[in-house]
Amino acid sequence: MTTLRKIHDVTVMMCPAEGEAIAGEQDAIDLIGNASYQGAQWVVVPAGRFDESFFRLRTRVAGDIVQKFVNYRMGLVVLGDISAHTEGSSSLRDFVRECNRGRQTWFVADDEELSERLKS
Template identity: 35%
Template sequence: MNYTITEINNLIVSINSDDILISDTQSALDLMMTVNYEKSCSRIIIDKNNICEEFFILSSGIAGEILQKFINYHIKMAVIGDFSKYTSKPLHDFIYECNRGRDFFFVNNLEQAIEKLL
């Protein structure tokens, strides 16, 4: 797993990688704990391309499992990307509800991600 971590305002870390970093619940937990251990940070920004495509197929259950882990461990996360290519109404509803919450967000750019996590 190759990635770089950039700190923002000493509160948020942005993870940059060309690899898929989250492919299942365990890889999400590993990423959370690595960031928490290395940077003592509980707010993460990641690009949509670093998450497996199965995450965006809600019937796979991966998104729900991962979201629950983030909430259980009090880690906030923003996913940056273009989600317009997805036509699934349940996914659009999921994204809408997440963005209304306080823990997990789907945004278009870094500025929106920082705003949501601060």
């Protein structure tokens, strides 16, 4: 069950670690709708909730999901260690680095890093 948290006056919807895999655009739309309904500005999803195809950029799953969040002006945070995925893919490392430069999609290691990002 998702929970709402206020972090530095920013409302975030925290997704649980357990649950259906997030594997495509419809899953993103469902998350965005739920978050919007609850008044959240960001959706925080544990990295383990994403289908493996999300981390293989050639599948375009990550791009499709991120684009939905951009279109609906909802922030997306991928929370947790994804080093097993980035170690084997320079394009994924580049994608993560580019996302983290922006204000829409972030890949963060833990709650502390999330809090720091939301502070600014």
